[in-house]
Amino acid sequence: MERRAFVRGAGLAGVLAAGIAPAVHAQANIRWRLASSFPKSLDTIHGAADTLAKAVGEMSGGRFQITVAAPGEIVPAFGVDDAVSNGTVEMAHTAPYYFVGKDETFAFGTAVPFGLNMRQNMAWKMDGNGMKLMNEFYASRNLVAFVGGDTGAQMGGFWRREIKSLADLKGQKMRIGGFGGRIMERIGAVPQMIPGGEIYQALERGTIDAAEWVGPYDDEKLGLQRVAPFYAYPGFWEGGAQLEFWVNKRAYDGLSAENKAILETAATHAATVMTARYDHRNPAALKKLVAGGTRLFRFPKDVMDAAFKASQEVYAEISGKNPAFKKVHDDYMAFRRDANLWFRFSEASFDDFMQQQRL
Amino acid sequence: MERRAFVRGAGLAGVLAAGIAPAVHAQANIRWRLASSFPKSLDTIHGAADTLAKAVGEMSGGRFQITVAAPGEIVPAFGVDDAVSNGTVEMAHTAPYYFVGKDETFAFGTAVPFGLNMRQNMAWKMDGNGMKLMNEFYASRNLVAFVGGDTGAQMGGFWRREIKSLADLKGQKMRIGGFGGRIMERIGAVPQMIPGGEIYQALERGTIDAAEWVGPYDDEKLGLQRVAPFYAYPGFWEGGAQLEFWVNKRAYDGLSAENKAILETAATHAATVMTARYDHRNPAALKKLVAGGTRLFRFPKDVMDAAFKASQEVYAEISGKNPAFKKVHDDYMAFRRDANLWFRFSEASFDDFMQQQRL
Numbered sequence: 001m002e003r004r005a006f007v008r009g010a011g012l013a014g015v016l017a018a019g020i021a022p023a024v025h026a027q028a029n030i031r032w033r034l035a036s037s038f039p040k041s042l043d044t045i046h047g048a049a050d051t052l053a054k055a056v057g058e059m060s061g062g063r064f065q066i067t068v069a070a071p072g073e074i075v076p077a078f079g080v081d082d083a084v085s086n087g088t089v090e091m092a093h094t095a096p097y098y099f100v101g102k103d104e105t106f107a108f109g110t111a112v113p114f115g116l117n118m119r120q121n122m123a124w125k126m127d128g129n130g131m132k133l134m135n136e137f138y139a140s141r142n143l144v145a146f147v148g149g150d151t152g153a154q155m156g157g158f159w160r161r162e163i164k165s166l167a168d169l170k171g172q173k174m175r176i177g178g179f180g181g182r183i184m185e186r187i188g189a190v191p192q193m194i195p196g197g198e199i200y201q202a203l204e205r206g207t208i209d210a211a212e213w214v215g216p217y218d219d220e221k222l223g224l225q226r227v228a229p230f231y232a233y234p235g236f237w238e239g240g241a242q243l244e245f246w247v248n249k250r251a252y253d254g255l256s257a258e259n260k261a262i263l264e265t266a267a268t269h270a271a272t273v274m275t276a277r278y279d280h281r282n283p284a285a286l287k288k289l290v291a292g293g294t295r296l297f298r299f300p301k302d303v304m305d306a307a308f309k310a311s312q313e314v315y316a317e318i319s320g321k322n323p324a325f326k327k328v329h330d331d332y333m334a335f336r337r338d339a340n341l342w343f344r345f346s347e348a349s350f351d352d353f354m355q356q357q358r359l
Numbered sequence: 360m361e362r363r364a365f366v367r368g369a370g371l372a373g374v375l376a377a378g379i380a381p382a383v384h385a386q387a388n389i390r391w392r393l394a395s396s397f398p399k400s401l402d403t404i405h406g407a408a409d410t411l412a413k414a415v416g417e418m419s420g421g422r423f424q425i426t427v428a429a430p431g432e433i434v435p436a437f438g439v440d441d442a443v444s445n446g447t448v449e450m451a452h453t454a455p456y457y458f459v460g461k462d463e464t465f466a467f468g469t470a471v472p473f474g475l476n477m478r479q480n481m482a483w484k485m486d487g488n489g490m491k492l493m494n495e496f497y498a499s500r501n502l503v504a505f506v507g508g509d510t511g512a513q514m515g516g517f518w519r520r521e522i523k524s525l526a527d528l529k530g531q532k533m534r535i536g537g538f539g540g541r542i543m544e545r546i547g548a549v550p551q552m553i554p555g556g557e558i559y560q561a562l563e564r565g566t567i568d569a570a571e572w573v574g575p576y577d578d579e580k581l582g583l584q585r586v587a588p589f590y591a592y593p594g595f596w597e598g599g600a601q602l603e604f605w606v607n608k609r610a611y612d613g614l615s616a617e618n619k620a621i622l623e624t625a626a627t628h629a630a631t632v633m634t635a636r637y638d639h640r641n642p643a644a645l646k647k648l649v650a651g652g653t654r655l656f657r658f659p660k661d662v663m664d665a666a667f668k669a670s671q672e673v674y675a676e677i678s679g680k681n682p683a684f685k686k687v688h689d690d691y692m693a694f695r696r697d698a699n700l701w702f703r704f705s706e707a708s709f710d711d712f713m714q715q716q717r718l
Binding site: 055058059060061114117118119120122123124125126127128152153154155156215216233234235236239256257258260261262264265266268269271272273275276277278279280281282283284286287296298304308333335336337338339340341342343344345346347348349350351352353354355357359 | 414417418419420473476477478479481482483484485486487511512513514515574575592593594595598615616617619620621623624625627628630631632634635636637638639640641642643645646655657663667692694695696697698699700701702703704705706707708709710711712713714716718
């Protein structure tokens with residue numbers, strides 16, 4: 001809803017200096033609904049939408065308000081793409097890779113196995129071609145996307161036994177979806193899709209052997225460590241998992257320039273706060289897990305090498321069939337190469353030294 | 360300047376539904392000046408203030424405008440603290456550690472040797488106690504601070520010859536200031552303060568043996584590689600260098616809640632864009648340097664170990680004399696310990712694997 005109103009500040013210093021407030025077209029009483037793909041129990045992720053909504057409300061002086069809905073309140077977690085496309089809701093907060101079943105290109109909005117880490121993701125999206133390419137892809141679905149937070153490198157899940165070699169992985173039933181599942185399948189594991197709420201029981205009963213979720217802060221709350229004490233790293237299928245805010249294109253186009261700027265800036269703010277929360281809260285959660293008996297193990301080199309090789313094969317196959325995927329893939333992978341060349345020097349050598357100290 | 364105006368959206372849905380736009384107190388025609396400590400030639404850093412100003416102007420519909428001044432236009436680069444404190448300008452964009460000569464506590468606003476990396480800095484500031492503690496410290500100087508961007512881990516400067524051991528460092532005259540200089544002095548080097556514009560000539564003439572600046576993107580533009588071909592890493596004195604936006608407290612208190620939110624959100628946005636720019640542009644600059652003959656070398660372990668030990672001594676000495684420093688130090692270092700424990704697992708092992716691949 002738009003309203004004509006009666007205030008203006010910019011560009012009319014002379015008029016204002018004379019004490020006269022001239023007329024302006026300001027939008028008042030914008031009420032939007034945002035459908036989140038994430039339950040409130042994932043407070044860090046779900047909270048990013050709350051952060052955005054709060055910032056938009058405050059910055060607009062209450063003239064632009066967004067209500068955040070949990071999965072199922074308006075649409076299901078995995079129905080948010082259609083809901084935003086067709087305007088059932090104006091916005092969503094989601095992980096684009098949930099929709100790779102419709103088009104694999106969605107994956108680059110979140111993460112692909114052996115993809116970019118958090119900082120590389122943000123660099124590619126915000127200063128490289130990332131958001132531009134993704135928005136070209138989203139345009140046909142009436143979506144306009146903004147950054148929505150990054151979890152950082154995820155962990156490799158809880159396992160009932162330690163994986164010491166590629167042979168150990170053979171036949172292991174693991175709760176893992178999307179591209180990660182496709183890679184796991186190629187190297188011998190058996191990927192399973194199980195909703196978050198059913199993981200604990202499946203792992204306890206031995207219906208599955210392993211399950212990945214996010215990282216220490218979220219994982220610890222699920223309690224999987226009590227039924228599968230081995231905690232793997234790194235989660236190579238999500239070296240930096242990005243969420244995005246999606247906006248219905250018609251709703252977006254109807255916003256004033258002022259409200260467009262408010263929305264975009266609030267998205268960056270919410271994304272940055274979300275990552276800061278993970279990076280601040282994961283350390284304490286990891287300490288708690290380890291103190292409680294969780295045993296960390298690193299995926300062995302033959303697993304990593306086989307998975308990396310499988311990922312390259314998968315990307316080549318999809319690129320041969322899906323031109324939209326190939327277009328984003330080629331740009332993403334060129335930056336992956338350069339970024340890893342740079343990050344191995346100062347960043348990695350500094351971090352490596354610090355991690356070896358008794359602090 | 361505040362103005363009474365005539366628009367309102369929030370909280371009065373009933374009135375609005377009737378088509379009547381009620382009165383509201385909105386601030387119009389706020390005009391602020393921001394003094395940057397950074398020359399326009401550092402486009403990535405200087406640009407963060409431009410990003411903030413643009414976002415504030417757009418989000419307020421032009422009712423809140425900030426003009427960015429380069430060093431010397433209003434106040435010198437290192438005079439921005441007093442200028443904001445006493446209200447000569449409403450805002451600054453600076454590196455707090457420029458002011459360690461007045462109080463060492465300022466250092467934690469930017470970086471200390473062997474301190475937090477970029478993500479840890481943001482986690483400490485935005486979800487930990489960081490900004491809260493720094494703002495307690497700044498309050499006596501009438502400053503209110505917000506995040507202002509991070510360069511990432513800086514490089515260790517250009518050297519006329521490669522440093523292969525701690526013995527090689529003895530007597531080397533290096534352009535380096537602040538805490539980094541104090542550490543370098545303790546381990547045998549001779550720190551020098553030379554303005555950015557004079558570094559090239561001093562290095563060419565052999566007046567100094569080495570000079571640190573920022574990272575590949577900025578360093579390459581200075582051209583130091585032509586007179587000192589050895590490029591060291593990591594810049595252990597700046598594992599993640601944070602800038603901040605400083606606001607005069609009285610000016611800040613005079614803002615409406617709406618404009619306070621606009622300012623804070625724009626700061627996070629500008630900070631995030633700045634880091635994304637560095638992370639996206641450093642890789643190409645490093646390739647260019649290496650293609651041009653620059654030779655990278657890693658500071659040897661005995662240099663790193665001696666510098667780390669010296670840093671611990673320096674922090675203990677200052678903590679014994681400066682209670683404000685000790686208060687921030689203890690919180691910062693507790694998080695440094697936990698954060699490095701966590702980051703060594705998924706983040707570091709993922710990055711390490713990726714950096715070893717032929718991509």
